[in-house]
Amino acid sequence: MTTVLKSPQEFKSWRKNIKGSVGFVPTMGALHAGHEELLKKARKENDVVVLSIFVNPTQFNDPNDLQKYPKTWEQDLAMAERNGVEAIFYPQYEEMYPDKYRYKVSENDYSNLLDGQHRPGHFDGVLSVVMKLFNVVAPTKAYFGEKDYQQMTLIKGMVESFFMDLEIVPVPTVREKDGLAMSSRNTRLTAQQRELAPAIYKSLTESKSAGEAALKLENLGFVVDYVTDIGKRRFAAAKLGDVRLIDNVEI
Structure with a gap:
C-alpha cells in the first residue's frame, strides 16, 4: 500500500523512520511508460522508493501550457502501487512555496542555451523546485530520464555545486514503437x-x-x-x- 503525504512537514516526519537507501523519482504526474522505467530502476537499486507528483508553476513560462498540463491521479496512483512505491509526496503550491518564490536557484551558463533560450525562467523554476524536493525527501539516489537531457545535466551540476549528498541516475529515453519520445x-x-x-x-x-x-x-x-x-x-x-x-x- 502506497502512503500519500501532502506537506513537507508530514513527509519529513515519515522520512525519519525510514532506514536503508531511498530512491526518488520526481515527476509532474500524468505518468507513462517512461516514468515507469524510472520507478523500476529505483525499485531495483534501493530499499525504499519515493515518487513525487507536483505540477510546478514556476517552470512554466506559458500560463496556457500550465493550464493544459494533464492530470491523471488515479492512473498515477495505480502505477505507483504496481511498482511497489512506498510513498508519494503530493504537495500543493502553498506548501512548496511558502515564500511565494522570493528565493530561487539559478544557473547562468548552460541554462541559457537550448530550452533556456526559448523559455525564460524555466530552468530557475526547475532547479528551485528540485532543490526543495531533495531537501524534503533526502534521497540516496534520484532518477531522471535522458529525454530532458539539459534538465538532467543542470540538476547533476546543482547537486555537485551545492555538495548535496545524493547521486543523480540517468535513465535512457523510452520511445513509442514509431520512435516518438514518451512525454x-x-x-x-x-x-x-x-x-x-x-x-x-x-x-x-x-x-x-x-x-x-x-x-x-x-x-x-x-x-x-x-x-x-x-x-x-x-x-x-x-x-x-x-x-x-x-x-x-x-x-
Whole structure:
C-alpha cells in the first residue's frame, strides 16, 4: 500500500523512520511508460522508493501550457502501487512555496542555451523546485530520464555545486514503437499531429547535420525552436500546433 503525504512537514516526519537507501523519482504526474522505467530502476537499486507528483508553476513560462498540463491521479496512483512505491509526496503550491518564490536557484551558463533560450525562467523554476524536493525527501539516489537531457545535466551540476549528498541516475529515453519520445504532452496531440510527431526522432537520427534536420521538420510543418549539436548530442525542440515537443539523440 502506497502512503500519500501532502506537506513537507508530514513527509519529513515519515522520512525519519525510514532506514536503508531511498530512491526518488520526481515527476509532474500524468505518468507513462517512461516514468515507469524510472520507478523500476529505483525499485531495483534501493530499499525504499519515493515518487513525487507536483505540477510546478514556476517552470512554466506559458500560463496556457500550465493550464493544459494533464492530470491523471488515479492512473498515477495505480502505477505507483504496481511498482511497489512506498510513498508519494503530493504537495500543493502553498506548501512548496511558502515564500511565494522570493528565493530561487539559478544557473547562468548552460541554462541559457537550448530550452533556456526559448523559455525564460524555466530552468530557475526547475532547479528551485528540485532543490526543495531533495531537501524534503533526502534521497540516496534520484532518477531522471535522458529525454530532458539539459534538465538532467543542470540538476547533476546543482547537486555537485551545492555538495548535496545524493547521486543523480540517468535513465535512457523510452520511445513509442514509431520512435516518438514518451512525454505527458503527447496526449495533447491530435491524431494527425501524432502521426507526424515521430519525424522529430527520424530527422535527428537520419540527417547529416542539425541544419538538415531542422529543414526537414520545417518542410513537414513543424515550427522549429532549435535543432543544435552540442558535444556528442543533437537536441531539438519543435511545435505541432500548440504542443511543444523536445528530443535528443547521441551522434
